Amino acid sequence: MSIVVTGATGHLGRHVVEQLLEKVPAEQITAVVRDEAKAADFAAKGVKIAVADYNAPETFDGVLSAGDKVLLISGNEFDKGRPAQHQVVIDAAKAAGAALLAYTGAPGSLSAALADDHHATEKALVASGLPYALLRNGWYHENYTEQLAPVLEHNAVVAAAGEGRVSSASRADYAAAAVAVLTGEGHENKTYELGGDEAWSFAEYAAELSKQTGKEIAYSAVPAEALIGILTGAGLPEQFAVILAGVDASIAKGELVVSSGDLSRLAGRPTTPLAEAITAALKG
Numbered sequence: 001m002s003i004v005v006t007g008a009t010g011h012l013g014r015h016v017v018e019q020l021l022e023k024v025p026a027e028q029i030t031a032v033v034r035d036e037a038k039a040a041d042f043a044a045k046g047v048k049i050a051v052a053d054y055n056a057p058e059t060f061d062g063v064l065s066a067g068d069k070v071l072l073i074s075g076n077e078f079d080k081g082r083p084a085q086h087q088v089v090i091d092a093a094k095a096a097g098a099a100l101l102a103y104t105g106a107p108g109s110l111s112a113a114l115a116d117d118h119h120a121t122e123k124a125l126v127a128s129g130l131p132y133a134l135l136r137n138g139w140y141h142e143n144y145t146e147q148l149a150p151v152l153e154h155n156a157v158v159a160a161a162g163e164g165r166v167s168s169a170s171r172a173d174y175a176a177a178a179v180a181v182l183t184g185e186g187h188e189n190k191t192y193e194l195g196g197d198e199a200w201s202f203a204e205y206a207a208e209l210s211k212q213t214g215k216e217i218a219y220s221a222v223p224a225e226a227l228i229g230i231l232t233g234a235g236l237p238e239q240f241a242v243i244l245a246g247v248d249a250s251i252a253k254g255e256l257v258v259s260s261g262d263l264s265r266l267a268g269r270p271t272t273p274l275a276e277a278i279t280a281a282l283k284g
Contacts, residue, residue, distance in 0.1 A: 015175035138195030167195030195258025
């Protein structure tokens with residue numbers, strides 16, 4: 001029996017594998033990657049490496065075995081039909097007789113277009129008959145803290161989110177929840193709504209940035225069309241800019257406030273405060 005992590009060298013996948021190594025022997029972990037070179041550090045620690053690609057179903061032949069627990073980390077190729085990509089892993093897990101397939105989706109409250117692929121994947125997973133765990137990950141601190149350069153350059157936090165609030169948490173927090181599910185018992189056919197312990201507004205985010213940088217940083221609430229123009233002007237593909245503006249519209253409606261407490265319960269500790277994530281990003 002292995003614990004199999006897809007997308008293992010991605011932002012979230014790396015955290016999951018690193019935290020699994022603290023809980024189980026390396027030989028019980030299989031990291032599924034597209035580029036073997038990027039997993040050299042994991043291989044050096046004794047993690048099994050499997051090279052497979054969501055876009056090539058045959059590459060999953062023989063990767064999974066009966067009794068495996070699998071973490072399907074959602075893909076990030078928005079233009080390649082993510083539900084079909086995810087179906088490849090679901091089919092491989094079903095054929096192998098996996099004991100559990102956990103999937104990283106989005107909050108059930110999220111109506112933005114970004115959630116469509118997640119809803120479709122969850123539906124397919126439930127329909128497959130596999131024992132499943134739906135890890136409905138809320139927003140990540142890093143979605144903001146890794147984009148600080150333009151904020152600090154213009155002294156402005158720009159969003160189309162109105163006065164909406166966000167229950168974000170760090171990637172390491174969400175990874176801890178996934179590890180708890182993969183290494184624990186009794187998570188079959190469960191749905192977890194995951195988000196940070198404290199919801200924050202963009203005005204509060206700007207105030208925290210001001211406090212930590214000593215600059216006067218204001219929150220500039222703009223209409224969705226204006227945000228799309230700003231993002232495409234910065235070089236983002238229009239399709240993705242529209243998706244992000246849609247998320248902001250959902251934030252304005254309160255759809256990214258997750259108050260279940262599931263994340264800190266699964267992680268066994270409070271979630272990382274946004275202020276701490278900002279401090280780390282500014283040092284980086």
